[in-house]
Amino acid sequence: MTTIQPKTNDYALPDQSMPKATNQYDKNMFLKLLMAQLGNQDPMSPMEDREFISQMAQFSSLEQMQGISKQLDSVLVDRHMASISEFSNMIGKTVLYTNETDSETIKGSGRVVSISRTDESGYMADLEDGSSVSVYNITSIKQA
Incomplete structure (x- = not known):
């Protein structure tokens, strides 16, 4: 018996899917909608003054919220840098720490070589022996 192979077509239709909608509204989009x-308003019954003023107030509020958002981002970055600077005074010093688990309490000490931040544990003091301890578990700081 002979096997007939199906003919393959090298042509593919272009992707005609709709672009994904985003929920980000910016002032440019708002201005385009307003314009x-x-x-396109009916010249026989133009937009009421109250509607126009209301939309301009919404536009102003949007701009103010964007400004506040940028300022908050700046504050968060500043706070992060302040925390790193605050904890950097431990570098080169010997720290005593206590780590508590469900079953035991581990006490230890080590010389701090750096400070780092992780999303899971927060600020960590990296010790000379390669281990890390949360800065919030440090009980004492001594000169090396």
């Missing part, structure tokens, strides 16, 4: 609304 389209003004340009």
Whole structure:
């Protein structure tokens, strides 16, 4: 018996899926909508003053919220750097720490060589022996 191979087509239709909608509204989009609304309004019954003022107030609020968001981002970065600087005074010093688990309490000490931050544990003091301890578990700091 002979096997007939199906003909393959090298041509593929272009992707015609709709672009994904985003929930990010910015001032440019708001202005475009407002200009389209003004340009397409019925000349016999133009937009009411109250509606226009209301939309301008919404636009102003949007701009203010974007400004506040940028300022908060800046504050968070500043706070992060302040914390790193605050804990950096431990570098080169010997620390005593206590780590408590469900079954035991581990006490130890070590010389701090660096400070790092992780998303899971927060600020960590990296010790000379290669271990790390949370800065919040440090009980004492001594000169090396």
